[in-house]
Amino acid sequence: MNVKDGYFYSKEHEWVKIEGNKAKAGISDYAQHKLGDITYVDLPVAGKAVKQFEVLTGIESVKAASDIYSPMTGKVVVVNSKLENAPELVNKSPYEEGWIVEMEISNLSETSNLMNAAAYKTFLSGLEE
Amino acid sequence: MDHKNTVLYDEHIKLKALMAPFAGWNMPIHYGSIIEETKYTRTAAAAFDICHMGEFIVTEDPAKSTLDETITNPVVKMKPLTCRYGFLLNDNGTPIDDLIVYRMKEDKWMIVVNASNIEHDAKKIKANLSKEAGFEDISGASVKIDLQGPKSMEVMKKLVGDSIKKLKYFQFDTFDLLGGRHIISRTGYTGELGYELYISADKGVELWKKLLADPLVKPAGLGARDILRLEAGLPLYGDELTESVTPLEAGMEKFLDFEKEFIGREALLKQKRTGITKKLTGVAIEGRRTPRHTNRVHINNSDCGFVTSGVFSPHLNKGIGFMYLDTDKVIEGNEVLIKLDKGETSGRITTPPFIKNTSIKYQEA
Structure with missing residues (x-):
């Protein structure tokens, strides 16, 4: 499974890429692979405030409907509107074109509750048989 | 619980299939993408391992x-x-x-x-x-592989010769195949032109490999099969058909021959007289959400039915499903509200099949 350096990861397989007080978030390559073809992403409204590890939004695949948890506390500023008609971008490009939201964050220290790329790789290897 | 493997198990592993238990068997769900396999079946030809039947x-x-x-x-x-x-x-x-x-x-x-x-x-x-x-x-001794899709006749011609053309929808015959005579029927579960091939278990791998060696053919798993059969409006035992419903409620009266005897005939004649209270129909979602097994269905705030199965249709770009509704509520085009596991979504009552004008009845001179 592809893990991107420079991103932080949650145990629920969300990623976050931090630039200043902005953070882009999506789901990891492992998550998209486990979910299978993504058929629907429920895009949250801009302005939505959410705490770290609370439900950010929902996603549906050919298999099931799942929750996506927010990797950081913050406020949604932009959503990836391309996903409305092309949710398969999450499968094709989970770390780039398949980003889900951009958030304004205030507490950078929350990254201590997340894993860096190396730690996430180790975490994944523990999940795989 | 131990699940059985079909004779094609090793082939699926080589093709990197995602395997999962289904009806007591380890079956291929997909070989990479359910959606891609679904689309491929409607444009070319796909091979399905159906040995479990x-x-x-x-x-x-x-x-x-x-x-x-x-x-x-x-x-x-x-x-x-x-x-x-x-x-x-x-x-x-x-x-x-x-x-x-x-x-x-x-x-x-x-x-x-x-x-x-x-x-x-x-x-x-x-x-x-x-x-x-x-x-x-003969379940154990026989292997079943389905070849489905508009290009399947072309593939079959190469496999058994031009005589395959004579088969019309729901006809079969025996053909020379891999050194024996084997049953091939013009049937399937996808709504496309297609064939079901029955062969002795020892020839299963050889047939599978031979089909996949044709550049027109790709493997497809049970995930695609489920979308294809739903788009084509075909019921699945366990979802639409269970021991809690009757074929009359499922809209299957044309498959009951009341002119002869059959088990259950008396009960169904009685139900024909008294009428059915629920009826199977379809729902087309307005948007990309997927109705799923057991979701409740509401009309004007009253609960009047349940979803039996649903998928995302990549050909219609929307969710579709089967549902049982109170008989008097089955009015084509009327709006329903589906109570999803997460949230709710609206859809319209739509008589299946959801996809029409397929290659299913294609005939060559």
């Missing part, structure tokens, strides 16, 4: 047919080398299984049944056949 052979004098009195299919009226869809019912008219009967000779039939019901079906059918009738469960 069961096959019985019944032999008896057609003048004294007890099989005819057992299942809903008119097995004595059928012409040889044709197939008919029908049911094995309980006395109360609910289905134990849905099945397809092949009339092989005047006095010989093959019955194809669902994997999860093989034992139950065999017991029920045997108990109703006369002592003179022969019954054999």
